[in-house]
Amino acid sequence: MIKLDHVVYFTEKSPDDVVNEQEKMGWHAVIGGSHEKWGTHNALMYVGNAYIEWLSVENKNIAEKSDHQLVNLLLRDVPDGEAWGTICLTVDDIESFDMKIRARGYQTSGAIQAERKTASGDIRKWKMLFVDQQPSANLPLPFFIEWEKDDEERFNELREDGTILPDNEKLIITECIFTVNDPEKAAEEWSSLLSTTHSENTIALPNADLKFIGKEQKVKEERLAEVVIEHV
DSSP, X not given: OOEEEEEEEEOSSOHHHHHHHHHHTTOOOEEEEEETTTTEEEEEEEOSSOEXXXXXXXXXXXXXXXXXXXXHHHHHHGGGOOEEEEEEEEOSOHHHHHHHHHHTTOOBOOOEEEEEXXXXXXXXXXXXXXXXXXXXXXXXXXXXXXXXXXXHHHHHHHHXXXXXXXXXXXXXXXXXXXXXXXXXXXXXXXXXXXXXXXXXXXXXXXXXXXXXXXXXXXXXXXXXXXXXXXXX
């Protein structure tokens, strides 16, 4: 099953600044930690069905030498100002998913072993997968994740360490809205990658909708434009 895992917001703010800013707005976010091999760090805010990641550069020298596609997209986009970057989808078996899309002609990064060190010093691990793309003004395809632990165990740990509070779980992401030049083409491309269907340029995942919309004038940067969060 493929579902929304998280949405990524590119920023130049430190995780501490993000957490303080969100706290003033009444939201419970936490410092995620450092991706030491990539030169980035993050802040996180979980909701009932996914989470938001604020990603920023921690060590520019390391980040610029990284061949990590998400880091490369961050470095390309963030000089123009903070904004939504892309989304990540969960898959059950990332190696099997990789084989399937490669068989259909996609070039990929292969499954990447990943981890981050939390503020408390714990190590959280996962696998990631990217479809090969050069960062550009075109809409980046989603990337994929398989966590080391299943959702129930992972979310219980996050509740226990205070990352997720009861108020967080009263919120859900219902829609991710992408602004593109050709909504029909984008919906077709993503549907093909995910082996699913779309209706009215919307892909209905089990836990959220992906919606592609156009503008009256040509869009200079095709990107995730809005994340709709609702109370449940």
